[in-house]
Amino acid sequence: MQLDFLWTLTGFILTLLIFSYLFGDHFLFRIVAYLFVGVMAGYAAVLLIYQAILPRLVYPLLEGGALQTLQAVIPLALGALLLTKLTPRFSRLGNLSMGYLVGVGAAVLTGGAVVGTLTSQVQAATVGFDLQAAAMVGRNPAGALAEASLFLLGTISALIYFQFSVRDKRQKAERPPLLEAVATIGKVFIAITLGAIYAGVFAAALTALIDRLDFVTEFIFNIVF
């Protein structure tokens, strides 16, 4: 019971220290920020050792069969090479491991972008033009077509807004007049989207603020009464 109170008191003090940021970036806020980074780094290191390094690289060498040992040797060697990145003198030895990581990461990124985003989002952008499906759920086909066209215009114009290309680095990035007009429409859609994202984040942050204020007042109420 007393231990629970101690950790509730810790939470109360940490909350107040974080809220002290409202009066500026001063030593109280910095104390809690550095403390938090230290604790989280320690926790992350423990998790990495217990959940990644030991079961994937160490235990197969100690307890596994010949195939498991062989499968653990290569990442272990690459991991050892990666450790050389900590010293500037030998850091070039770690390039092979970095190259391996970059290769796997780039492939996962590219494959994920094609399979997970490009195909699914293109499909979602065009599915609204299926007027038979719209009629089957009782929607007016003309209305469904207008809505799908509006959404497609929004998607394409937002995409074009991010398009800049220059032949020479000294050249100013400019779009042709037609693309510029479409990009202006895209700007409108992006502003609406960012407004919606802002509203979502603000609502979530407001929920957290209410939770913290509730926690602080409840703690004080319990202490006083």
Place this chain on the structure above:
Amino acid sequence: MKMRSPVVAAVTIAVGLIVLLGYFLPSLLVQNLRALLINWGVSLAGVAALIGILNLLAVHWRKANDKGNRNFYSLLLLLAFSVTFAAGMWLTPADPGFQHVITSIQIPVETSLMALLAITLGYAGLRLLQRRKGIMGILFVIGAIVFILFSSGFLPVLQQLPLVGGVASLVNRLPVAGARGILLGVAIGSMMTGLRIFLGADRPYNG
């Protein structure tokens, strides 16, 4: 001591292409090879993350030992790390007591930082309204106000109304169009970054 760059580039491209082929070729050999390579990549990413933490500690160790300008905050960070690390290694991360202590620190700090975000976001929104009076700024603020109202329970009420209901539903879905454009842009950008690495045009591993 120099690791030959072409060898590294060849390994990067070969590993990347095999993993990428695994997305599109149903061949069992390619699938197994891809799974093995990704598995090694995950193990290596674990080591890389640990190196990142070691680097963080090295930076703060230097700051804490700088005789001219000793940083006591760094000393606090190192102390917090040491205590957490020692306790975690001794008790294991699955220990309920250890987890309770970690969440007792993590939840109040993270929730309070999120709560601070509400105040800073509100302030930033007001500043934006004052400083940027262009179409983008005005639309952003109108959009934000409309969606805050929608998320606070107004939308179901509006949807009940005969003419306004359809418009309100359409406005509520409108951000999807822009978000889809942004997502497609990010995906194309990611794809181009990956392709530049496979072609050897970008070599971020040399350093």
